[in-house]
Amino acid sequence: MAAVACALCLAPAAPRAQPAGGDVALSEIAVTAEAPPAAAPGSGLGPGPAAASAGYVGGLTGIGGALRPVEAASAGVITGAQVNSRPVTRPGEVLEAVPGLIVTQHSGEGKANQFFLRGFNLDHGTDIAIHLDGMPVNMRTHAHGxxxxxxxxxxxxxxGAVEFHKGPYFVRDGDFASAGSVRIDYLDTLARTVALTSVGSFGYRRGLAMASVPLGAGNLLVAGEAQTYDGPWDVPDRLAKLNGVARYSQGTALDGLSVTGMAYWAKWNATNQIPERAVAQGIIGRxxxxxxxxxxxxxxxxxSGRWSGTDETGVTRASAYVIRYRMNLWNDFTYFLNDPVNGDQFRQRDDRVLGGGEVSHVFQGEFAGLPMETEIGLQTRTDSTRVGLLNTTNRLTRSTVRDDRVLEASAALYAENRIRWTDWLRTSVGVxxxxxxxxxxxxxxxxxGRARDGIVNPKLGLVLGPWAETELYLNYGGGFHSNDVRGVVxxxxxxxxxxxxxxxxxLVPSTGYEVGIRNRSIAGLETALALFRLDFASENLFQGDSGTTEPSRPTRRFGLEWTNRYALTPWLRLEGDLTVTNAxxxxxxxxxxxxPDAPTTIASAGITLGEGTGWFGSLRLRYFGxxxxxxxxxxxxxxxxxxxxRLGYAFESGISLxxxxxxxxxxxxxxxxYFYESRLPGEAEGVADRHVHPAEPTAVRLTLAGRF
Structure with a gap:
């Protein structure tokens, strides 16, 4: 993925008005989404001057609406500039800009990524909630997982920006958000038209064009992308992907609206994880x-659409979406374990329409003369799905294991009260x-059959400081994830x-605790340290690969996260993150x-250089323990x-390489x-073995881009 951006960073942080008798709280630095955008540092278009001071911003939230303090050391906002400064293999990997998050792949490039965070193997998204422009990306009661x-x-x-939370402490986060949540917002406008083309190893080809123009009282943004990729596999992936976005917007993030249409289609072959013994015996290569x-x-x-408005009482936000989604997967993980004659390949199909929305209002006022905010919100979602599991050989159906039609609906009501009691004490209490x-x-x-369930969770936060550019955070909250309803009935x-x-x-409950600290006493350096615990109740998990349920046990995770961002100069930035977890x-x-599969240690380090025109570059190390x-x-x-x-040069003409x-x-x-039992041709019975999906060997990708 050639990360090339036009106008991807938010404006440099600007402090809010200083409260009487105290310093500005570190977590009350505001981001102005309406400021003129600049190009991303290290992108194929070259870094913009405003982007030099942008990047990871701790202590922020409120993408697409009211800006307010984040009440946890492990939460924050990452600008589009930071996201696009990373050389990555696949689109989802840009979310590794979230400290402690691993995004990888165990199959073909068109399949959902595998996620790891805070000692969790999150599979394809079981306990990390992902939203894009207010739309959920996670699919519940899904054919594969x-x-x-x-x-x-x-x-x-x-x-434009990525807002992330860790732990179940935030009232807007519900299903799948126990380990964390990620909310991605697209830009409304671009400073210039963008066109790029990329070529690389293993048949990588990508083209992208983006433009925005004034239209009536607002702006129209359009973007189109096409990509092909084979990968290093003996059987090429032959990934073919088409992607498009069109958005009309008016106003600002606090007083404005937008309507967005998206279309995506892809097909691919897949080389899934393979048993190590098959490689050792020379049956297949790596x-x-x-x-x-x-x-x-x-x-x-x-x-999808969003609307926001500000009045004398505060800020109101509303959003709604409808999504048409389908998927077919053919997988064979155990080969001849269950059927020695025809093999164990199966097809999973998912065909659904889902819709929903959210409305909220932030009331701004006082309590006994103290500054106070109260937020109340309502979220809904309904999925109408046909989901199936079929036994296949060479993608030809032999029999149907199960074929289900599912209607699943949910609604959530949340409220949170935030008060500044003194210059050094703030609280948030939510449910x-x-x-x-x-x-x-x-x-x-x-x-x-039919099923119903409900859950009520408290959310508590306390912030002490700032003292000497340091704040202390205490957090507690309940969360949950839903199970595949087929396994419920x-x-x-x-x-x-x-x-x-x-x-x-x-619904399976979770409970989280966290104590954290954030410090900015050294000019240009922001460092944060968080100690966390997360408990999950006993649960039974539906196994989409077999169509049955498998019992699981209660878990407890203790961990430490250390995050560092250091802007040494306007053109040189360093990063370093470490997460250690006991699961x-x-x-x-x-x-x-x-x-099983719970990571103990995750670490990353990076350096980004470049400002304005001229040379730019990036170097990223990612360690998965x-x-x-x-x-x-x-x-x-x-x-x-x-x-x-990454290494590149941005010319004054707007062309970059x-x-x-x-x-x-x-x-x-x-x-x-993974470690599980499988059976190869000629084996009398199943054999427990490591099954691996190798990382791609060294690959190069060259990108020519222009801003016009």
Whole structure:
């Protein structure tokens, strides 16, 4: 992915009015979304002067609406400039700008990414809530996995800002947000028209054009993208992707509106994870596959709108969306374990329409003469889905395991009160109530039914300071994730109806605690340290690959996060992040207490240089530590360390040329590792083995871009 941007950064931070008798709170630095944008540092278009001081901004929130303090050391906003300064392999990887977040892939490039955060293997999005322009990306009761979040339709160059939260402490965050949440906002306008073309190793080709023009009382923005990619695989991915965005907007983030249409389509082949013994025995090479017909196709079409207005009482925000989504996946993870004759390939199909929205109002006032804000909001979402699981061979259907029609609806009401008691004490007290209803109509009558559930969660925050440019944060909150509703109502195994199955709880609660500190006493340096704990209740998880439920155990995670951003000069910036987590099952079991695939250590470091025209560049190191693969910790994954680099030159004419080098050291590393039982041709029975998806070898991508 050639990260080239036009007008991607927000304006430099500007402090709010200083409260009487005290310093400006670190977390009350405001971002002006309406300021004239500038090009992203290190992008193919060259860095803009305003972008030099932009980047990671701790202590901010309120994208697309009211700007207000964030009440946690582990929350913040990243500008589009920071997002686009990173040389990355795939679109979703730009979210690794969020400290401690790993975004990887274990299949073809058209499939949703795999996420890791705070000691969680989040699979494709089980406990990280992702939104783009107010629309949810996570899909519930999804054919492949609960919370499936496909970000391949993201156009990084359009990103204006990314707001992130860690932990379940925030009233706007509900389903899937226990480990964290990410809210992405696109730009409303561009300073100039952008056109770029990229070519690279392994058949990488990408073209992008973006422009905005005045129209009536507002602006019209359009963007179109096309991409192909084969990858280093023996069976090429043959990824083909088309992507488009059109947006009409008026006004500002606080008083304005926008209407946005998006369209995305992709198809691909997939080389899934492979058993290490198959490579050791010479059956396939490191980039080979045991089923060359794996792959998929998907489409996503959406229409969304937002409106915001300010009056004497405060700020009102409203948004709504409707999304048409479909997906087909063909996967074969176990080869001949279940069917020694035809193989174990299966097809998962998902066809749905979903819609929903949010309305909120922030009341600004006083309590006993003290500054106070009260926010009240309502969120809704409804999914109408046909979801299926079929046994296949070479993508030809042999039998249907299950075929379900699901209607799932939810509504949430939240409220939060924020008061500044003194110059050094602020509190936030909130509550969120969620209600769910679902109706499943299955081809197996015993697996049809209705389900209802609800949950109420408190959210508490306390901020002390600033003292000597330092603030202390204390946070507590409840959260949850929903389970696939098919597992909630199911009574029998669809493959063997004579056997009963355990039902899943609909909503699974979590509880989080955090203490953190943020310091800016050294000019140009922001450092934050957070200690956290997150408990999850016992849960049963629906397994989309088999159509059944699998019991899980309660878990507890303790961890530490250390985040650093250092602007040494307007043209030189350093970054460094470290997350260390202890993830354990909370109960005792002879199998062991380690949580499989839970990362212990995640670290990253980076350097970005460039200002205005001339040379620009970036160097990024990402470390993904070893993980237990089974409960007793007797089998572990290897660590992965990848180094990516970029070097480019921006001419005064607006033309720029940049070169990205991915996996610069040609590390022989794995993107993902699992341990499970599979069966190869000729094996008498299943064999437990590590299954890996290797990282791509060194690749180069050259981008020619222009601003006109």
């Amino acid at each position: 609960q919370g499936y979040a496909d970000l391949n339709f993201l156009i990084p160059e359009l990103v 980039f080979g596959t045991l089923d060359p017909t794996d792959g998929g196709d998907t489409g996503r079409f959406s229409l 969120r109530a969620d209600g769910y209803h679902a109706d499943v109509r299955s081809d197996t009558p015993a697996n049809s 199911a009574r029998v195994d669809p493959a063997s109806p004579l056997f009963d199955v355990a039902r899943s709880p609909f 354990r099952f909370a109960d005792r079991d002879p199998a062991g207490r380690r949580v 070893p993980r237990p693969l089974i409960e007793d910790n007797s089998v572990r994954s290897r660590p992965t360390a990848l180094l990516n680099g 940049s070169l990205d080098v991915l996996n610069l050291t040609n590390a022989r590393a794995d993107q993902i590792t």
